[in-house]
Amino acid sequence: MTIKTPSESITIMTDMVLPGETNPLNNLFGGELLARMDRAASITARRHSRRICVTASVNNVAFNNAIPLGSVVTIEAKVSRAFRSSMEIFLDVWIEDRESGSRLKANEAIYTFVAVDEMGKPVEIPQIQPETDLEKERFEAALRRKQLSLVLSGKMKANEATELKALFAE
Numbered sequence: 001m002t003i004k005t006p007s008e009s010i011t012i013m014t015d016m017v018l019p020g021e022t023n024p025l026n027n028l029f030g031g032e033l034l035a036r037m038d039r040a041a042s043i044t045a046r047r048h049s050r051r052i053c054v055t056a057s058v059n060n061v062a063f064n065n066a067i068p069l070g071s072v073v074t075i076e077a078k079v080s081r082a083f084r085s086s087m088e089i090f091l092d093v094w095i096e097d098r099e100s101g102s103r104l105k106a107n108e109a110i111y112t113f114v115a116v117d118e119m120g121k122p123v124e125i126p127q128i129q130p131e132t133d134l135e136k137e138r139f140e141a142a143l144r145r146k147q148l149s150l151v152l153s154g155k156m157k158a159n160e161a162t163e164l165k166a167l168f169a170e
């Protein structure tokens with residue numbers, strides 16, 4: 001079984017917010033950000049698996065800070081954990097202050113991608129070896145999030161979600 005680190009497949013995309021991409025408050029339209037994150041996550045999933053990858057679910061998106069027109073937006077996409085054919089991709093979104101250059105964390109999201117063959121059938125992928133403390137923390141919690149996503153999508157019975165149940169029993 002091949003094992004890879006998250007840094008081997010990281011994708012960093014930097015772009016600007018243009019007038020056609022904003023809402024009436026002149027902030028980045030939510031759907032535009034979702035599409036940009038999907039693109040970055042898709043590249044990371046492909047780099048990790050070297051396969052065709054499809055978005056299986058968007059597990060969490062937090063629009064914590066509005067992103068104003070003209071902002072420079074950086075999206076970082078990393079594999080937090082790989083399972084058999086699916087992988088969790090964690091996205092961190094930053095905006096850059098024009099004058100100081102300092103970065104402010106604007107949003108976070110978690111997507112699940114599945115690697116498939118040419119017929120769309122799920123295929124096995126390399127596992128992940130987390131390195132940093134944050135990567136280890138996200139790796140540990142990923143199975144819980146996978147079970148929650150499967151329960152919510154009706155693909156797993158709640159009483160089979162052992163990791164989730166353990167969380168409530170703590």
Ligand SMILES: CC(=O)SCCNC(=O)CCNC(=O)[C@H](O)C(C)(C)COP(=O)(O)OP(=O)(O)OC[C@H]1O[C@@H](n2cnc3c(N)ncnc32)[C@H](O)[C@@H]1OP(=O)(O)O
Nearest residue numbers: 042053054055056057083084085086112114122149150153
């Ligand atoms: C980049 C893009 O935008 S692609 C376009 C948008 N996406 C699509 O069109 C995808 C359409 N959906 C599909 O092709 C299929 O439903 C698939 C490939 C995602 C899943 O196929 P299934 O027949 O359900 O396969 P299966 O049940 O074996 O699941 C495959 C894996 O996905 C995982 N999975 C499926 N649904 C979910 C979900 N909602 N949340 C988390 N994981 C999921 C399964 O747990 C399994 O993981 P594992 O192999 O790592 O244990």
